[in-house]
Amino acid sequence: MSALRRMFVFAFWLAVLIAYVSAILPGAEAPHIAAWDKLNHMLAFFTITFLARAAYPRLAVLPLFALLAAFGAFIEISQAVPFIHRDAEWDDWFADVIAIVIGLVLAWPFAVLAKRRRDATPSAPEQSADSPEL
Template sequence: MDAIDRILKPLFWAALIFAYVAAIVPAADAPRIASSDKVEHMIAFFTLALLAALAWRGVAVWRAGLMLAGFGALIEVTQAIPILRRDASAADFLADCGAILVGLAFGWLLRKGFARLRA
């Protein structure tokens, strides 16, 4: 495990936990970083995808994408629990998936660039 892994892997897990907690706390208590919840979903999942692509360079980006899409689906299923007073939304899941694609593509390009620098 090199220095980048020691930084990026814990950062990924912290971001993942933060995203999940922010998604399931009552909406009034959730942190707001944008005016639209779709934008917040896109920021969260772009960040998670980028971190995943960079932290787990040995994992195919499509696998990371599937796992992150599963995480997005888990959030929506959890938000459908009535006691949480959150709204599950297919549009949120689509925003997640779009951001995952962009984040993984950007991460993949950075991985290729870093590999060239090391060579």
């Protein structure tokens, strides 16, 4: 795994952790980027989706969509727990899903370029087979 890909994997899991912790903190203590709650959801899930696509380029789009949508649902279920003191809303999950779709569409050209680069670069065993013996 390249250093760049390791960075994307780290950034993805850090973003997932930050999003979940932010979602279960009491509303007054949770960080907000925008005044509109749905925009906060969309920014978080767009970022997570884009990072997921970069971190796991071989993961097919539909399973990635399903996993990220399930994560959004898990957040809403977590917010429904009374001692969390948050409100679970279907609208929040719909905002997450819309952001996931937008993130997948906008990350698609980057995924295509990464695949082309990966396919054009010979793997390590192939390189050693082509190199002359010393």
